[in-house]
Every structure is written in structure tokens, then in C-alpha cells.
Amino acid sequence: MRNSHADTERKARRLFVLVAALCVFVALPLLARARARTASINVVNSSTREIIHIYLAHADQDDWGQNQLGDSSIPSGQSFTISNVSWDQSQVKVIAEDRDGCFLSAVVTLGDGASWTVTNDTPADCGL
Numbered sequence: 001m002r003n004s005h006a007d008t009e010r011k012a013r014r015l016f017v018l019v020a021a022l023c024v025f026v027a028l029p030l031l032a033r034a035r036a037r038t039a040s041i042n043v044v045n046s047s048t049r050e051i052i053h054i055y056l057a058h059a060d061q062d063d064w065g066q067n068q069l070g071d072s073s074i075p076s077g078q079s080f081t082i083s084n085v086s087w088d089q090s091q092v093k094v095i096a097e098d099r100d101g102c103f104l105s106a107v108v109t110l111g112d113g114a115s116w117t118v119t120n121d122t123p124a125d126c127g128l
Contacts (some may be wrong), residue, residue: 007100011092015106024116028051031085033034034082037086037087037088037089037090037110037113038084038085038086038087039085039087039110039111040081040082040084040085040114040116040118041081041082041085041092041094041108041110041115041116042079042081042082042113042114042115043074043079043081043082043094043096043115043116043118044079044082044115044116044117044118045074045075045076045078045079045080045118046075046076046077046117046118046119047118047119047120047122048074048076048118048120049098049099049100049118050073050074050075050076050098050099051069051073051074051080051097051098051118052069052073052077052097052098052099053067053068053069053096053097053107054067054068054069054080054082054094054095054097055067055068055094055095055097055098056068056082056085056087056092056094056095057092058089058092058093059089059091059092059093059107064095068082069078075097081108084118085110087110089110089122090109090110090111091108091109091110092107092108092109092110093105093106093107094106094107096107100126101126101127102124102125102126102127103124103125103126104118104122104123104124105125105126106122122125
């Protein structure tokens, strides 16, 4: 009877260890995807437009977040740094809106020195 009880305890411990290892194995990819990156993005306005709004979205979607400029704008020849961007992918789509309601966008790879320079040649979507 004692051996039967000991065998049952060993089997229960093995089962527990197996289930715990399986849970860790399943959770690792989910945790890796959920880890957000934190970075800064410098938006340089080298165009003749004044940029009044900046939005961020996933590179392959149009899930725009809040206006990153608040009540500010980026006049021609100026720049603005969006600090502490917390993002769940290595790239982010940056969308700018000018005073005419035209939208310009670029996909930026997050990392040291992440930057986007808007020029007069940057294609704009003005809803036409």
C-alpha cells in the first residue's frame, strides 16, 4: 500500500511538472509578441507645409491613435520629437496632416535615430 501511495505521488509530481512546462512553452510566444518597444521618433518638416497633426498606426493597418502633437504644430523648417513611443512592433506608420487636410505618411523602423523627414516631394493624400 505504501508503494502504491508513493507511486501516485510521483506520477502527480511528474504530471504537475509536465503541465507547468507546457504552460510556459505555450505562453512564451504570446509574451514575446506582447512586449512593447519604447522609442522616440523625430519628425522633421522640410516642406513648405505646416503640420498640424501627427498620428501613429501599425505599419500594415489604418488603426490611427491620438494626435501626438496636442495643441502644437510643426512649422516649415522645424522638427518635433515624439518621445517614449510604446509600440508592439518594430515598425510604426507615422501620418501627418497639413493645414489643407492632406495626409502624408511613412513607415519608420523603431530604434536609435528613428526619424521621418517630410519634404514637398512627400506624396500627399488630399482626398481628391
